[in-house]
Amino acid sequence: xxxxxxxxxxxxxxxxxxxxxxxxxxxxxxxxxxxxxxxxxxxxxxxxxxxxxxxxxxxxxxxxxxxxxxxxxxxxxxxxxxxxxxxxxxxxxxxxxxxxxxxxxxxxxxxxxxxxxxxxxxxxxxxxxxxxxxxxxxxxxxxxxxxxxxxxxxxxxxxxxxxxxxxxxxxxxxxxxxxxxxxxxxxxxxxxxxxxxxxxxxxxxxxxxxxxxxxxxxxxxxxxxxxxxxxxxxxxxxxxxxxxxxxxxxxxxxxxxxxxxxxxxxxxxxxxxxxxxxxxxxxxxxxxxxxxxxxxxxxxxxxxxxxxxxxxxxxxxxxxxxxxxxxxxxxxxxxxxxxxxxxxxxxxxxxxxxxxxxxxxxxxxxxxxxxx
Amino acid sequence: xxxxxxxxxxxxxxxxxxxxxxxxxxxxxxxxxxxxxxxxxxxxxxxxxxxxxxxxxxxxxxxxxxxxxxxxxxxxxxxxxxxxxxxxxxxxxxxxxxxxxxxxxxxxxxxxxxxxxxxxxxxxxxxxxxxxxxxxxxxxxx
Numbered sequence: 001x002x003x004x005x006x007x008x009x010x011x012x013x014x015x016x017x018x019x020x021x022x023x024x025x026x027x028x029x030x031x032x033x034x035x036x037x038x039x040x041x042x043x044x045x046x047x048x049x050x051x052x053x054x055x056x057x058x059x060x061x062x063x064x065x066x067x068x069x070x071x072x073x074x075x076x077x078x079x080x081x082x083x084x085x086x087x088x089x090x091x092x093x094x095x096x097x098x099x100x101x102x103x104x105x106x107x108x109x110x111x112x113x114x115x116x117x118x119x120x121x122x123x124x125x126x127x128x129x130x131x132x133x134x135x136x137x138x139x140x141x142x143x144x145x146x147x148x149x150x151x152x153x154x155x156x157x158x159x160x161x162x163x164x165x166x167x168x169x170x171x172x173x174x175x176x177x178x179x180x181x182x183x184x185x186x187x188x189x190x191x192x193x194x195x196x197x198x199x200x201x202x203x204x205x206x207x208x209x210x211x212x213x214x215x216x217x218x219x220x221x222x223x224x225x226x227x228x229x230x231x232x233x234x235x236x237x238x239x240x241x242x243x244x245x246x247x248x249x250x251x252x253x254x255x256x257x258x259x260x261x262x263x264x265x266x267x268x269x270x271x272x273x274x275x276x277x278x279x280x281x282x283x284x285x286x287x288x289x290x291x292x293x294x295x296x297x298x299x300x301x302x303x304x305x306x307x308x309x310x311x312x313x314x315x316x317x318x319x320x321x322x323x324x325x326x327x328x329x330x331x332x333x334x335x336x337x338x339x340x341x342x343x344x345x346x347x348x349x350x351x352x353x354x355x356x357x358x359x360x361x362x363x364x365x366x367x368x369x370x371x372x
Numbered sequence: 373x374x375x376x377x378x379x380x381x382x383x384x385x386x387x388x389x390x391x392x393x394x395x396x397x398x399x400x401x402x403x404x405x406x407x408x409x410x411x412x413x414x415x416x417x418x419x420x421x422x423x424x425x426x427x428x429x430x431x432x433x434x435x436x437x438x439x440x441x442x443x444x445x446x447x448x449x450x451x452x453x454x455x456x457x458x459x460x461x462x463x464x465x466x467x468x469x470x471x472x473x474x475x476x477x478x479x480x481x482x483x484x485x486x487x488x489x490x491x492x493x494x495x496x497x498x499x500x501x502x503x504x505x506x507x508x509x510x511x512x513x514x
Contacts, residue, residue, distance in 0.1 A: 038510055041509060041510045049423045050439070050482055051424060051459070052512075052513040052514065053457065053460075054457060056513055143507060146505050146507075147507075202391045205423055209393025209394055210390075211488065212393060213390065213391060214389045214391045215387075216386065216389050217388075217389045276444075277441065277455070298381070304391030
């Protein structure tokens with residue numbers, strides 16, 4: 001169990017209160033982007049391609065606090081851009097801690113070691129360090145040799161100082177599942193609290209348009225990675241979302257579960273897609289044509305998406321909002337997901353680009369495959 | 373978005389191996405002909421999607437260099453607006469479609485010209501030449 005009990009309790013009671021109040025659409029995580037400026041130029045990222053005058057803009061602490069209070073989500077993710085490039089990021093973080101929000105500060109950690117003395121460890125603050133795999137994979141993915149080593153230094157220092165630290169990986173086509181499993185061993189050895197992972201989104205503005213995973217290949221890859229787990233691996237994610245990635249569960253997207261706010265306003269409909277902006281959170285919720293998004297809508301911009309910001313809220317709401325979901329979450333927390341078919345996938349040659357279609361065998365897991 | 377709805381069936385979506393990427397539109401330098409209201413709406417939709425500055429010339433002769441980040445469309449041109457930032461002002465601004473006489477995709481397209489293949493090629497060349505700390509750097513802000 002990687003997520004602390006106090007955080008789980010906060011989220012669980014929040015979901016139950018919303019459910020009892022009959023709220024149909026409510027946020028779980030505010031994706032608060034304080035700036036788009038970044039010190040990396042990753043091939044799979046479509047977030048930072050803007051003119052310089054836009055990249056120089058940033059949200060003030062007051063704008064951040066107003067957005068947090070307006071939407072009321074119990075958790076706040078600070079992505080970007082690189083949040084540690086924001087000159088007032090410490091003030092923003094401290095203000096969110098004072099508001100008792102669970103914060104995930106998403107960073108590539110190039111500046112982490114240098115900036116750490118400015119922060120104070122708290123149960124509310126987690127540094128979520130972007131690491132896309134082992135050294136070679138990560139450096140190639142973020143287009144910077146040496147990036148992995150710098151990030152590792154930051155992680156170790158943060159752990160040493162008593163901060164909560166998770167790693168956050170995005171996977172694209174060509175990912176070697178054995179390498180990813182080796183990566184899990186490495187980061188758990190560093191003392192991180194847990195691992196966060198997701199398939200990449202097919203950003204229209206990303207430099208690399210040829211390596212976005214389709215749904216069939218996502219399920220195959222994550223089945224290979226996440227089955228037959230080692231007991232030492234901890235995931236800072238809903239077990240139900242991981243089962244969704246492995247092809248064991250079907251969920252629809254919950255785009256309002258992770259609303260995004262940045263210098264342009266409240267982003268419609270979600271953190272990944274830019275179909276416009278509203279001035280207020282209320283306007284976002286009330287005027288967005290939600291039926292036009294998600295896989296069931298047939299919208300091609302949503303067709304391949306299995307990304308955490310849309311589907312983890314679905315899993316969390318299922319987990320804390322129904323008895324069957326809760327039982328699934330308990331089972332998933334303690335299961336090692338034994339699966340011989342997945343073992344065979346690991347023995348296949350490492351991918352070096354597009355491979356042939358392999359559909360995941362859909363079947364109920366046997367109880368003996370779990371520790372529940 | 374509505375015109376694109378139901379382009380895929382659920383079965384097709386679930387069977388996708390590789391998600392198709394987006395073909396990049398080369399709009400930099402383009403000056404669309406704005407002969408009708410529909411022309412203007414379509415051009416401003418592209419400007420909203422463009423990751424560079426554009427130059428708007430208003431019917432009163434004013435020229436505005438702007439990054440268009442939003443459009444608020446209504447039943448008439450007068451009731452439709454684009455929202456933008458300019459390089460020199462800090463606040464969000466907006467202008468009615470009905471006031472726009474000319475549009476030019478004048479700024480550099482920041483989403484063009486960087487490809488994975490280029491990175492791989494450059495990386496391999498530099499590696500073969502014995503270079504260390506090979507990296508793609510973000511563009512300078514000044």
